[in-house]
Amino acid sequence: MGRTLAQKIWDSHVVHRADGEPDLLYIDLHLIHEVTSAQAFDGLRLAGRGVRRPDLTVATEDHNVPTLGVSGPGLPLTGPGSPVTDPVSRVQVETLRKNCAEFGIRLFPMGDAGQGIVHVISPQQGLTQPGMTIVCGDSHTSTHGALGALAFGIGTYEVEHVLATQTLPQQPPAQMAVNVTGDLPYGVTAKDLILAVIAKIGTGGGVGHVIEYRGEALRNLSMAGRLTVCNMSIEAGARAGLIAPDDTTFSYLEGRPHAPRGAGWEAALDYWRSLPTDADAPFDREVTLDAAALTPFVTWGTNPGQAAPLTSSVPDPDTMDDAGDRATALRALTYMDLTPGTPLTDIQVNTVFVGSCTNGRLEDLRAAADVLRGKKVADGVRMLVVPGSMDVKAAAEREGLDEVFTAAGAQWRSAGCSMCLGMNPDTMAPGERSASTSNRNFEGRQGKGSRTHLVSPQVAAATAVTGRLTAPADL
Amino acid sequence: MEPFTTHTGRAIPLRRSNVDTDQIIPAEYLKRVSRIGFADGLFAAWRADPGFILNQPVADGATVLVAGPDFGIGSSREHAVWALSDYGFRAVISARFGDIFRNNATKAGLLPVPVSPQFAESLQDALEVTPDTEVTVDLVAREVRVAAPGGPVELSAPFDIDDYTRWRLMEGLDDISLTLRYADEITSFEEDRPHWLPTADAVA
Numbered sequence: 001m002g003r004t005l006a007q008k009i010w011d012s013h014v015v016h017r018a019d020g021e022p023d024l025l026y027i028d029l030h031l032i033h034e035v036t037s038a039q040a041f042d043g044l045r046l047a048g049r050g051v052r053r054p055d056l057t058v059a060t061e062d063h064n065v066p067t068l069g070v071s072g073p074g075l076p077l078t079g080p081g082s083p084v085t086d087p088v089s090r091v092q093v094e095t096l097r098k099n100c101a102e103f104g105i106r107l108f109p110m111g112d113a114g115q116g117i118v119h120v121i122s123p124q125q126g127l128t129q130p131g132m133t134i135v136c137g138d139s140h141t142s143t144h145g146a147l148g149a150l151a152f153g154i155g156t157y158e159v160e161h162v163l164a165t166q167t168l169p170q171q172p173p174a175q176m177a178v179n180v181t182g183d184l185p186y187g188v189t190a191k192d193l194i195l196a197v198i199a200k201i202g203t204g205g206g207v208g209h210v211i212e213y214r215g216e217a218l219r220n221l222s223m224a225g226r227l228t229v230c231n232m233s234i235e236a237g238a239r240a241g242l243i244a245p246d247d248t249t250f251s252y253l254e255g256r257p258h259a260p261r262g263a264g265w266e267a268a269l270d271y272w273r274s275l276p277t278d279a280d281a282p283f284d285r286e287v288t289l290d291a292a293a294l295t296p297f298v299t300w301g302t303n304p305g306q307a308a309p310l311t312s313s314v315p316d317p318d319t320m321d322d323a324g325d326r327a328t329a330l331r332a333l334t335y336m337d338l339t340p341g342t343p344l345t346d347i348q349v350n351t352v353f354v355g356s357c358t359n360g361r362l363e364d365l366r367a368a369a370d371v372l373r374g375k376k377v378a379d380g381v382r383m384l385v386v387p388g389s390m391d392v393k394a395a396a397e398r399e400g401l402d403e404v405f406t407a408a409g410a411q412w413r414s415a416g417c418s419m420c421l422g423m424n425p426d427t428m429a430p431g432e433r434s435a436s437t438s439n440r441n442f443e444g445r446q447g448k449g450s451r452t453h454l455v456s457p458q459v460a461a462a463t464a465v466t467g468r469l470t471a472p473a474d475l
Numbered sequence: 476m477e478p479f480t481t482h483t484g485r486a487i488p489l490r491r492s493n494v495d496t497d498q499i500i501p502a503e504y505l506k507r508v509s510r511i512g513f514a515d516g517l518f519a520a521w522r523a524d525p526g527f528i529l530n531q532p533v534a535d536g537a538t539v540l541v542a543g544p545d546f547g548i549g550s551s552r553e554h555a556v557w558a559l560s561d562y563g564f565r566a567v568i569s570a571r572f573g574d575i576f577r578n579n580a581t582k583a584g585l586l587p588v589p590v591s592p593q594f595a596e597s598l599q600d601a602l603e604v605t606p607d608t609e610v611t612v613d614l615v616a617r618e619v620r621v622a623a624p625g626g627p628v629e630l631s632a633p634f635d636i637d638d639y640t641r642w643r644l645m646e647g648l649d650d651i652s653l654t655l656r657y658a659d660e661i662t663s664f665e666e667d668r669p670h671w672l673p674t675a676d677a678v679a
């Protein structure tokens with residue numbers, strides 16, 4: 001019987017298999033950041049253990065660091081001239097630096113040319129490759145599946161486990177296929193596609209599963225679009241999301257700093273071409289979606305599954321069949337301060353955020369800039385554009401995208417997680433409402449009492465111009 | 476890790492579904508570099524509401540949380556587990572858990588107890604009528620039992636947990652020591668890895 005892409009990667013990474021035990025999987029790449037690693041290093045020290053493979057471990061500073069005043073590398077963490085003003089954040093970043101120095105781990109510090117959001121920098125450097133197992137103490141590790149890697153988020157105890165052993169005990173996941181037939185219509189993006197998938201299967205729809213995204217629509221997506229899709233797999237509860245490697249993947253990787261070269265490249269290509277799911281491989285669950293029928297999607301509620309076409313209205317909980325859905329929707333509408341029946345395009349926002357590991361890549365910034373070029377951000381709206389990495393920032397500036405944004409009245413920042421989560425200086429005040437290209441619209445995600453509508457970069461930019469949720473086609 | 480075999484305690488109902496880990500502990504609490512002291516951040520935003528269940532006298536001393544379906548979705552933050560444990564919870568009962576949360580919980584000695592949505596609801600109903608109801612989470616028998624203090628069992632349900640995790644919890648074993656038994660196998664696996672796989676070393 002044939003095997004899926006995920007099963008092939010799994011099988012080739014089993015270090016130890018025994019009845020009644022989880023498989024012990026080898027981990028090819030371990031990504032770490034300041035928020036979920038400190039306690040893991042402490043655990044190592046307490047047990048007198050070292051890091052088994054510092055050379056397979058890469059660290060970056062992303063969640064906590066400010067995006068203002070970070071002009072370049074080498075900025076101090078303390079004293080005058082330091083952009084870090086919060087003492088607790090400073091301790092966390094300092095702790096990461098000390099831990100990386102002590103254990104010999106490569107770190108991309110704030111302002112460094114290689115620094116950025118952990119899920120943006122690794123593909124960009126060619127560290128993420130097809131067929132690899134990749135973990136990180138961060139749920140959006142699923143992002144790396146876009147290149148055909150098996151990548152999943154782990155907790156801090158597991159971070160310690162990987163540091164100590166370069167392996168993880170894991171129960172095999174169930175296999176799920178999301179088949180997206182047809183092609184995305186003009187103006188409909190990877191973000192709209194994944195929001196529609198989550199709305200269809202629900203926030204728990206992928207629990208216990210690895211999702212393989214398949215079909216024409218995925219084949220036609222650029223690598224940036226694929227990264228956006230796989231990024232939000234966790235929002236459907238899935239352990240990982242993957243897309244089979246193909247020519248798009250190979251040409252994306254070729255020549256990147258950590259991609260194989262010469263004979264290694266040829267050997268790698270042979271292996272990568274053997275990875276796609278066999279024709280007769282069974283899936284435990286299959287879902288099909290027609291891309292051609294999609295339109296721009298936005299969220300109206302407080303979980304990413306509460307999403308609808310931008311052309312529709314705030315749903316009426318009373319019309320929902322399931323009592324649980326009804327209760328959750330009612331709560332969400334109260335929190336979001338929305339009335340059933342209101343057209344989504346009537347919803348006014350005061351904040352627009354373009355960035356995050358979902359939509360902080362160069363293509364995303366280009367798409368937003370294309371909408372914004374020659375226009376102005378509406379009065380009373382603050383727009384933050386935050387590149388996913390310093391490399392994306394530099395590339396965008398070479399193309400003059402920064403000028404498009406600043407001329408429109410948006411703020412152009414340095415790399416980091418920024419307003420995706422409320423733990424660095426970029427937060428929203430209670431009651432503020434955003435159109436955000438990030439991945440989570442949970443209560444208070446962007447700051448206590450903040451209200452989030454998840455959108456694509458294009459819709460974010462159009463919304464900035466009008467001050468209410470807007471599709472670019474309606475400008 | 477402390478072994479977990481069976482636990483009896485008072486439970487409180489949390490009548491919400493899709494409780495994400497951002498709600499269990501908001502990001503602003505994640506800046507700490509210790510594993511302890513997260514209880515004050517537990518459900519921090521919801522605790523601002525005096526009517527919230529954790530602000531009721533019945534929450535004092537409760538050790539079991541009975542939540543709606545899809546508990547612990549979202550972020551991988553293990554701080555969510557630490558906060559629940561720090562507050563005094565030993566087990567969480569729900570119809571379905573986020574995968575990473577469930578995994579994290581079993582590594583840190585907090586037992587995730589998956590039951591049917593109907594059972595979770597009946598249990599929540601029972602707790603609302605009789606707050607001093609005692610809930611026993613029996614990992615040995617893989618069963619939840621509900622009774623008035625000193626009374627006969629009124630409700631019970633089996634729950635699923637894989638043999639290995641159950642054994643590890645019952646013995647209080649930590650995964651890293653278990654894995655290190657296979658250090659030689661890890662070494663020989665490493666010897667066979669393709670040479671072209673990337674390392675983090677600086678490249679020219």
Ligand code: SF4
Pocket residue numbers: 062063117118119138140356357358416417420421438439
């Ligand atoms: S950008 Fe947001 S989702 Fe992505 S790693 Fe940072 S905080 Fe997490």
